[in-house]
Amino acid sequence: xxxxxxxxxxVSLCKRRGFVFPASDIYGGINGFWDYGPLxxxxxxxxxxxxxxxxxLCPPLGPEGTEYAGAPVSMVGLDSSxxxxxxxxxxxxxxxxxxxxxxxxxxxxxxxxxxxxxxxxYLDSTFxxxxxxxxxxxxxxxxxxxxxxxxxxxxxxxxxELGDFTKVIISDELKDRKYNYHSLDKIVAxxxxxxxxxxxxxxxxxxxxxxxxVIRDEAHKAYLRPETAxxxxxxxxxxxxxxxxxxxxxIAQIGKAFRNxxxxxNFIYRSREFEQMEMEWFCHPSEAKLWRDFWFVERQKFxxxxxxxxxxxxxxxxxxxxxxxxxxxxxxxxxxxxxxxxTAPGFGELEGIAHRCDFDLxxxxxxxxxxxxxxxxxxxxxxxxxxxxxxxxxxxGVLALLAEAYTLDPNRPSGVYLNFxxxxxxxxxxxxxxxxxxxxxxxxxxxxMALREDFAVDLDIKQNIGKRYARQDEIGTPYCxxxxxxTNADGTVTARERNTMAQERVSMDRAGEYLREKIKPxxx
Ligand code: ATP
Numbered sequence: 001x002x003x004x005x006x007x008x009x010x011v012s013l014c015k016r017r018g019f020v021f022p023a024s025d026i027y028g029g030i031n032g033f034w035d036y037g038p039l040x041x042x043x044x045x046x047x048x049x050x051x052x053x054x055x056x057l058c059p060p061l062g063p064e065g066t067e068y069a070g071a072p073v074s075m076v077g078l079d080s081s082x083x084x085x086x087x088x089x090x091x092x093x094x095x096x097x098x099x100x101x102x103x104x105x106x107x108x109x110x111x112x113x114x115x116x117x118x119x120x121x122y123l124d125s126t127f128x129x130x131x132x133x134x135x136x137x138x139x140x141x142x143x144x145x146x147x148x149x150x151x152x153x154x155x156x157x158x159x160x161e162l163g164d165f166t167k168v169i170i171s172d173e174l175k176d177r178k179y180n181y182h183s184l185d186k187i188v189a190x191x192x193x194x195x196x197x198x199x200x201x202x203x204x205x206x207x208x209x210x211x212x213x214v215i216r217d218e219a220h221k222a223y224l225r226p227e228t229a230x231x232x233x234x235x236x237x238x239x240x241x242x243x244x245x246x247x248x249x250x251i252a253q254i255g256k257a258f259r260n261x262x263x264x265x266n267f268i269y270r271s272r273e274f275e276q277m278e279m280e281w282f283c284h285p286s287e288a289k290l291w292r293d294f295w296f297v298e299r300q301k302f303x304x305x306x307x308x309x310x311x312x313x314x315x316x317x318x319x320x321x322x323x324x325x326x327x328x329x330x331x332x333x334x335x336x337x338x339x340x341x342x343t344a345p346g347f348g349e350l351e352g353i354a355h356r357c358d359f360d361l362x363x364x365x366x367x368x369x370x371x372x373x374x375x376x377x378x379x380x381x382x383x384x385x386x387x388x389x390x391x392x393x394x395x396x397g398v399l400a401l402l403a404e405a406y407t408l409d410p411n412r413p414s415g416v417y418l419n420f421x422x423x424x425x426x427x428x429x430x431x432x433x434x435x436x437x438x439x440x441x442x443x444x445x446x447x448x449m450a451l452r453e454d455f456a457v458d459l460d461i462k463q464n465i466g467k468r469y470a471r472q473d474e475i476g477t478p479y480c481x482x483x484x485x486x487t488n489a490d491g492t493v494t495a496r497e498r499n500t501m502a503q504e505r506v507s508m509d510r511a512g513e514y515l516r517e518k519i520k521p522x523x524x
Contacts, residue, residue: 001408003341010341010406011267013416017475019043019402020268032264032272034395039475042426042456044275044398047306048254050423051277051392052077054302055252063294074249075279076239080231082256083212086222091367092230092360094207094223101166101201102262105189112190113262114201117165119187120144123157127195128187130165134266134342135190147193166201206259208272224258229389231255232280233360237372247374247385248283248291254394266342268399275394280356282385284376288355289331291388296334296353299390303336303350303397307421308404312339314347330355330386338400350400351392358384405476412501413466418476419499422519427477429515430458432468434484444483447493447508455515473498478518481511 001009014020018037022029036044054060059075062068089095101114117130120140127147131140141159148156162168169184185196207223225231232251239251254277264270283291296315303313318333333354337347361384365372375382405418422428431448433440441461448459458477460468465482472480482494492505495514506514 003344006406007267007341007403009416010402013406013418013474014040014267014402017471032261032270034268034271034273036398039426040398043401043420043424044394046424046426047397047401048275048277048394050306051302051394052252052254055250055277055279059250060298063290066290068248074245076243076245076249076251078232078235078239078251078253079255080228080235080253082225082258083210083222084225084231084234087367088230088234088364089207089223089226091363092233093363094226095205098207098226099203099205100262102204103165103201104199105192105197106199107194107197108189108191110189110191111262112198114166114169115164116263117190119162119165119168120159121162122148122159124153124155126186128162128168130187130198131190134346143193147188150193169201204260204262206261208258208260225256226259227257227391228253228255228276228278229280229391230360232278233364236282236361237370240374247376248281248287250279250281252277252279254278266340268395269340269342269348271395274396276391277394277397278389278391281388281390282374283388284379285358285383285386288357288386288388292331292334292353292355295388295390299336299351299353299392303338303400306401306424307419308338308350308400312404313337314339316347324354330357336392338403340399341403350396351390353388353390356387356389358386360387361385407499412470412473414470414473417473417498420476420478422478425476425478425519426456427458427472427475428455428519429479429481429511430460430468430472430477432460432465432480432482434465434482436461439485439488440483443487443493443508447481447483447511451512451515454512455519469496479515481506 017039019040021035021037023033023035024030056075056077059073062071062073102111103114104111112132116133118133120129120131121127122144129140129144129147144159145156184198184200187198188195189198207226209221209223211220212222213220232253235251239245255275256273257276258273261270261272264272268274281291281295300313300315314337316335316337318335324333333352335349336351338350339345340348361372365384372384373382374385401420401424402418405420406416407419408416429451431444431451433444444459444461448457451457460471469480476498478498480496482496484494487493487508491508493508493511494503495506496503
């Protein structure tokens with residue numbers, strides 16, 4: 001199956017089985033917003049809770065070979081407000097600089113992120129072709145051939161990639177070349193066959209604004225946070241004054257963020273409302289590299305332990321020209337990337353680990369006039385700590401888990417199953433009486449009541465057993481316990497494992513223990 005079809009099937013499974021629905025579905029949806037259904041919210045909460053456990057409740061042991069080895073690192077949690085004093089976003093640089101270059105197509109009225117467009121051409125052509133960077137080479141070739149045919153030219157010897165649209169359009173270096181590549185009237189937009197329909201790139205601020213209170217003018221404008229991180233910096237002093245943390249330590253937070261994305265797309269990958277899991281690690285500047293490397297490894301371990309293993313996960317250091325203003329002076333940013341079906345064979349960002357230096361605290365100190373320095377008693381030194389930030393997308397993580405889990409299997413009635421790691425699966429087990437008869441149902445209810453305190457379990461009584469197995473396969477339930485005639489005789493049930501469909505008899509009294517052993521995520 002092509003990646004494109006797989007994505008279509010996954011989106012349709014998500015709706016059919018209650019993982020993710022378009023927001024405001026009955027009104028035709030609203031671009032860039034999604035609702036999480038009965039199973040989607042369980043999956044998202046499981047990922048959220050695992051992150052919280054790994055970072056806050058049970059943080060990793062400090063780096064080997066250092067004074068921090070052998071003891072858990074110091075971490076506390078926070079839940080800050082979505083709307084903060086608007087000065088926050090001036091200080092952080094978001095008001096001035098949180099922008100994306102945007103271009104419009106005059107003909108189709110479609111809008112594109114200029115830095116997400118790639119430009120192609122072919123020999124003997126003065127025309128250039130812009131495509132979204134996820135477009136396959138096959139589709140690029142198809143369109144260029146169509147264009148050439150329409151213009152009566154069949155002479156396509158070689159199609160070549162010129163690179164990033166913004167660079168091709170703006171770069172002075174290219175302006176000087178004989179091809180005059182910067183000329184917009186030679187460019188064919190992604191969804192037309194006519195050249196010259198794209199506008200110049202314009203900077204577009206991604207923050208959504210609102211007006212708390214009764215007065216709706218510029219002076220009263222506030223913003224929905226575009227990242228959870230700033231709430232942490234604003235509370236740095238409060239946390240220091242109210243808890244007993246000492247540097248190095250981290251503050252972790254999970255919550256909603258909002259970005260007025262120019263082109264929300266690829267299902268929940270890029271939406272306008274989403275959730276982030278961010279942690280700011282405050283340390284002495286001389287230890288920034290140590291902690292950056294440490295968190296980079298720890299964060300990879302996390303994603304691997306909950307099921308994103310192997311070749312679909314990739315670690316990548318940012319190139320110099322991709323670095324944010326604050327990261328330029330430091331040890332840079334590295335991404336943990338996942339091969340999503342729509343980025344394949346390429347990868348898309350899942351989490352970034354950035355060295356933010358002392359940028360944010362210094363800015364907030366300057367704009368608020370409040371001292372945000374730290375006095376380090378051991379070093380007898382006063383300084384603004386450096387920050388290492390692992391910033392992950394919770395909702396983007398949900399998509400990675402869904403894509404990784406999606407497995408075709410012609411040998412089972414559902415044709416597909418979700419191969420979730422048991423720790424993230426929305427339901428850990430289903431309890432299925434073989435028939436709806438009196439002799440199977442009471443035992444099933446008893447087992448359900450015994451397990452539901454400790455596990456998310458499903459009691460499913462109606463329909464034939466094959467259909468019920470198929471449903472559980474499609475929602476990724478790792479185990480099914482079936483109650484049959486033998487249950488009444490010897491107190492055992494059939495335990496069916498999702499992936500292999502192998503069955504074994506397990507004593508009803510041991511079912512809880514059996515699940516507990518199976519659903520633990522591997523640590524480290
Ligand atoms: P991108 O380059 O994909 O726009 P970013 O580099 O702007 O992402 P960060 O600001 O580093 O992203 O945010 C941290 C994480 O938040 C990202 O790794 C991603 O998982 C998630 N994220 C960012 N923007 C969105 C969005 N519009 N929808 C869903 N998740 C997002």
